[in-house]
Amino acid sequence: MTQRLITHLRHVDLAVPDYGRQLDFYTGTWGLKAEHSDSGLTFLAAEGSPEQYVVRLRQARDKRIDLIAFGAASAADVDTLAARLAADGVRLVGEPGKLQTPGVGYGFRFFDNEGRTVEISADVAVRQHRPIEEGESIPVRLSHVVLNSADPEATRAFYEKHLGFALSDTLMHPHLGKMMWFMRVNTWHHSLAIARCPHPSLHHASFELRGLDEYMRGTGRVLRAGVEKIWGPGRHLAGNNTFSYFLDPSGNTMEYTTELERIDEDTWHPHLYDFTRPEVADQWGTANAMNEFVAKRSFNDPDQGLFQAPPV
Incomplete structure (x- = not known):
């Protein structure tokens, strides 16, 4: 690294x-x-x-x-x-x-x-911002981004070698092998994760809310608006964060989360979690079951912009 x-x-x-x-x-x-x-x-x-x-x-x-x-x-x-x-x-x-x-x-x-x-x-100027108040169910910050990769081992190696990312945890399947790698660049458990997928695309982007109450209020507000929920609400084992996944109008998966784990980088040892164990996917047992249909919703459409820089 x-x-x-x-x-x-x-x-x-x-x-x-x-x-x-x-x-x-x-x-x-x-x-x-x-x-x-x-x-x-x-x-x-x-x-x-x-x-x-x-x-x-x-x-x-x-x-x-x-x-x-x-x-x-x-x-x-x-x-x-x-x-x-x-x-x-x-x-x-x-x-x-x-x-x-x-x-x-x-x-x-x-x-x-x-x-x-x-x-x-x-040296980007700091935006004038404010503390999010109790009960206010809007995002505090962008928590993390998860990328779908057709060659996740090579993608993990790229971000480790060139940008200094470190592995926090890995999810595996008994028959399919390693499926997702959680990567950190500071004491947050992950700012980036890499998921195995048939093609490169966005898996999801995750937004941190103030706390559990605000996270649940936000989840309920999005549900009441008629937005399609893919998975949640629940709490993951890797990262210990809550999750509610929704599809935006373009079919990109967006997540509300809170309480993502902060780790001691000097003492942390990565875990290898079998995500077929129910408590790995959702410690609470409140989310709908993770299955192949749920997983495929986050495969997303193949990214059409590879090796093409955006015009702005």
Whole structure:
């Protein structure tokens, strides 16, 4: 594993054909705030997060992950990472420079091993944010992003080697082998996870709520809005976090969660969990059963943007 220069997850950017419906969902139902909007482009902030935005929506013909963005501590660290990646033969989208997105900052983009666009940035201005109040069932922050991968072992190795991610836990199936890897870049149990899938795509993006009451209120609000629930509410064993998974209008899976585990990196040892054990999938036993039909909903459509950098 290389020296870790990544500090945290910033945002996930999505291109969608049904931009208007998506914008209504994320602002009217999911609880994000639209800011810095332009024609066919909206930056969505979480009221409790210092990040300028946690989701970006872009109108496009094809559905794709535009990019996943991570933070670094300084411009010098950004330059160091860019030089390391280039020396290792990783394809850069561009050299480090001033960003043209809200909060500006200094950063660069590159393609990971399967062609997803990744952005690394530093010195982005902090957004004015506030504490989420008791009973307020809107996202505090973007918790983590899970990627579907056709070659998850290689994807795990890429993020470990080039970005300093560490393995927290692994899920396995007795007959299918290892199926999901939880990766951390700080003391949160995971900021990124990698799932085995027939094709690269977004598995889900997860949003942290204030606490259990707010998480349940949010889950109920989304259900009352008629949004399709895939799985939950329940509590995972790996990460010890709660989960309620829903489909957005484009068929991307979105999660409400809370109480994701914080770990001591000096003493942590990764677990290998058999997710056919009911308590691994859901410690509480309150969620609908995880089966092949539930799992396939998060396979998502094949990403149409591999090795194609977004235009903005």
